[in-house]
Amino acid sequence: MALRNPPEPLGTAARRAALRLLDAVLRRGEPLEAALAQATRALPGGPDRGLAHAIAAETLRRLTDLDALIDSATRNRLADDVKARSALRVALVQVLALGTPPHAAIATVLPLVDGGPKRLVHGVFGTLVRGGATLPELPALPAAVAERWQAAWGEEAVAGAARAIAAPPPVDLTLRDPAETAGWAERLGGTSLARGHVRLVDPAPIAELPGYAEGAWWVQDLAASLPARLLPLPAGDVLDLCAAPGGKTLQLAAAGHRVTAIDASKSRAARLFENRERTRLAFDVAVADVLDWSPPAPADGVLVDAPCSATGIFRRHPDVLYRAHPRVVEEMAALQTRILDRAAAWVKPGGTLVYATCSLEPAEGEEQAARFLSDHDDFAVAPAREEELPAGIAPTAEGFVRTLPGTLAAAGGCDGFFIARFRKA
Numbered sequence: 001m002a003l004r005n006p007p008e009p010l011g012t013a014a015r016r017a018a019l020r021l022l023d024a025v026l027r028r029g030e031p032l033e034a035a036l037a038q039a040t041r042a043l044p045g046g047p048d049r050g051l052a053h054a055i056a057a058e059t060l061r062r063l064t065d066l067d068a069l070i071d072s073a074t075r076n077r078l079a080d081d082v083k084a085r086s087a088l089r090v091a092l093v094q095v096l097a098l099g100t101p102p103h104a105a106i107a108t109v110l111p112l113v114d115g116g117p118k119r120l121v122h123g124v125f126g127t128l129v130r131g132g133a134t135l136p137e138l139p140a141l142p143a144a145v146a147e148r149w150q151a152a153w154g155e156e157a158v159a160g161a162a163r164a165i166a167a168p169p170p171v172d173l174t175l176r177d178p179a180e181t182a183g184w185a186e187r188l189g190g191t192s193l194a195r196g197h198v199r200l201v202d203p204a205p206i207a208e209l210p211g212y213a214e215g216a217w218w219v220q221d222l223a224a225s226l227p228a229r230l231l232p233l234p235a236g237d238v239l240d241l242c243a244a245p246g247g248k249t250l251q252l253a254a255a256g257h258r259v260t261a262i263d264a265s266k267s268r269a270a271r272l273f274e275n276r277e278r279t280r281l282a283f284d285v286a287v288a289d290v291l292d293w294s295p296p297a298p299a300d301g302v303l304v305d306a307p308c309s310a311t312g313i314f315r316r317h318p319d320v321l322y323r324a325h326p327r328v329v330e331e332m333a334a335l336q337t338r339i340l341d342r343a344a345a346w347v348k349p350g351g352t353l354v355y356a357t358c359s360l361e362p363a364e365g366e367e368q369a370a371r372f373l374s375d376h377d378d379f380a381v382a383p384a385r386e387e388e389l390p391a392g393i394a395p396t397a398e399g400f401v402r403t404l405p406g407t408l409a410a411a412g413g414c415d416g417f418f419i420a421r422f423r424k425a
């Protein structure tokens with residue numbers, strides 16, 4: 001009779017998927033959300049997938065501190081990409097941050113290093129847990145990111161980022177009808193930081209909240225709602241060049257603009273169509289690469305919510321902290337230059353161009369805006385005005401909008417964004 005291996009402890013498959021997710025992010029530079037379907041495809045159901053995602057996301061939030069603990073308990077430093085280190089990260093984060101009992105955490109992780117350094121993993125885990133290891137209250141950022149942000153924004157922003165990683169972010173909604181702000185805030189049990197905005201803390205599942213089915217609002221961070229607010233009224237023709245999934249398109253359409261939304265990604269554009277159907281707002285959609293596409297005529301307003309390193313959304317997507325290498329930032333900034341230079345020609349004389357990124361890298365913000373102005377002398381900054389922004393967010397000396405970790409911290413913070421508004425002569 002053939003000998004069979006004993007069955008794996010229940011829950012091992014979810015930990016294996018978590019390990020795959022970490023590998024996708026840390027070794028292959030893939031976004032965590034994009035890697036999810038492939039890494040969890042062997043899992044039977046939603047709860048297991050949710051667990052794998054939660055373990056991987058929490059590991060990324062705590063990676064620097066977990067690695068410091070592992071290094072403190074190993075004589076020879078484990079290389080960053082060896083399986084033993086990944087397995088230890090996954091076992092430790094469960095005990096130290098997710099409340100999993102130690103025996104369950106290690107029993108479900110050891111099979112992942114089968115045929116490898118099981119004893120080492122078991123030994124290091126045991127030493128740390130028995131020794132009462134804890135994670136610091138405020139997570140440490142990856143050294144390269146901390147250094148970059150310290151140089152660009154100073155110590156307070158780095159400390160603000162650590163505080164932001166430690167607490168789950170609130171959920172922000174943008175309302176289809178800003179005149180109903182007070183009513184929706186009351187109905188949903190939220191607070192409002194700006195007209196057309198409601199903030200919820202730890203809400204029920206989104207699709208179950210009142211107003212979702214009829215498209216009375218959509219989820220969008222407060223900072224992400226600012227670029228569309230800067231396109232001036234009265235309503236005009238607006239091109240939203242990098243539009244999907246459509247948070248800003250919906251805002252522009254709700255404000256009465258005649259919007260054409262363009263996005264190169266078919267799968268992301270599908271979300272534009274879904275959102276259009278749910279909200280019953282009217283706008284045109286073109287699935288096209290704006291580097292090839294051209295509009296039939298110039299527009300009163302053009303919004304470039306450009307593809308970027310996305311480091312400003314690290315609270316909900318901690319993987320960006322490990323994927324936004326300087327090379328990626330450079331490539332994204334170069335793409336933004338190409339998109340902006342094409343967009344400039346599509347603005348009517350007297351029209352408005354808004355450039356925005358959810359990035360905390362000056363190359364994808366202040367430096368790009370300065371470059372644009374020096375290459376396009378028919379454009380000037382149309383400074384953002386204080387009354388166009390929520391209380392607590394002031395325009396910069398140049399008239400731009402820059403939100404940082406620490407902005408609106410007392411109210412739950414917001415994503416990191418850069419926004420510039422230009423007017424064509």
Ligand SMILES: C[S@@+](CC[C@H](N)C(=O)[O-])C[C@H]1O[C@@H](n2cnc3c(N)ncnc32)[C@H](O)[C@@H]1O
Pocket residue numbers: 241242243244245246247248249262263264265268288289290291305306307308
């Ligand atoms: C920051 S996201 C846009 C978010 C969107 N504006 C919103 O508010 O929901 C950037 C978008 O640019 C799109 N994109 C990237 N390169 C593009 C290109 N060359 N042409 C058109 N769209 C592009 C991506 O598919 C992505 O959906």
